[in-house]
Amino acid sequence: MYLGDETWPDLGEYFEDESLALVPTGSTEQHGPHLPEATDHLIAEAFAREAADRTGYLCTPTVNVGVSGHHRQFHGTMWVEPQVFREYMESLTRNLTEHGIDRVVYVNAHGGNVPHLREVGARLREDETAFAVEWMWNESIPDLVDDLFEQNGPHGGPKETAMIQYLRSELVREDRLEEARDGGVPSVDAAETVKHGSRTFYDAADNTENGVLGDQTDATAEKGERLFEAATEQLVELCEWMAAREYEDLMPRDHV
Template structure:
């Protein structure tokens, strides 16, 4: 259920019933010629909706801006700092706890947000120990992606507008994908990129890290449904957080 469409007179009873709030957290950034700037928002929203149905949770309005330092110089990218993200996530966590939620799930659609989500969760854990806080970014996906990918990953951690992320979009939001414009761009990313600040324009002109032409909705479905199973298992096994 979408929290934003509730009204103040009825929502308190529903919060007591559901207990779990899922916040999609995305970004606005370059995703090559075939995917929209809002790809990470779309993926976070769609995954949040699927998870909410399976654990009977509320989906909060999307937090649409993320830390996109690496891609900030590409046309269309909008960057916010880790500090800003931590602050707003911390404030949202306090607020939903005050409203009566017992679990706060941050559904992350953008790798660059991971540090901020983790730090916000730690702050909330220290101050509100009875609020369960989770930060999900496709848990277990690396194993499942290796089972279906046809091309080697460009990087051990990054996946961006590539075979995998484009497959996610083809499964969750195919109308927003233009496969006629999909490209194959497998950049040479040096080890230094993992240990020193490295803007992505130094190794890619397209912002695509892989072969997007190999994307297929069945690959996206296979990976994401298994990821959803993992999230449900985590929630249901962690002290009965989900019903």
């Protein structure tokens, strides 16, 4: 069920029976010369909608702009400051609780959002407002990602390329895959920006001239479909696990 397609009386019937919502979160930022800036939020929304279709749980509209200041040197990247993003996500989630939602999955496809979504979830749980967790698609299937790609990225690499080839093939500049590979770096290690145990880089531009890592020519739509199906299964199982728990068991334990 997609919230934006429903009327308020129909949504009222949902809230009578269910208390879980999926909130897709991504970014609008550079993904190299071959992928659209919408890459992350397209992936997040696809997962959230598919899981909602399979389970009947509620999917909210997508948060399209996230914490992406580290890509600011590349044309078109949009971002909000981390504290603004945290405040927005917390407010949005508290809004959902007004309607009876008490479990939220942030269906996330942008690494820059991860620590901030985790912090928001911790705040909401601490005051027992809701149980909200961040879910990152590739982290749910790490073995498959490693099996499919020799150099998977991370950013703008073959795993994201394969996902967009599968979900929105018309947006992939297939004639630029070699350019993306040759103008970027295979990995953060190859960028040699970790010095004596310290991450000396702050921005994507510190690591790679064209904004991406990995071998994009290793991506195919078929691999994207395998990734999508496997990760969707994990997301569905997470939703079912959360829905089956007693709310009290999801809240902080008493002091020892």
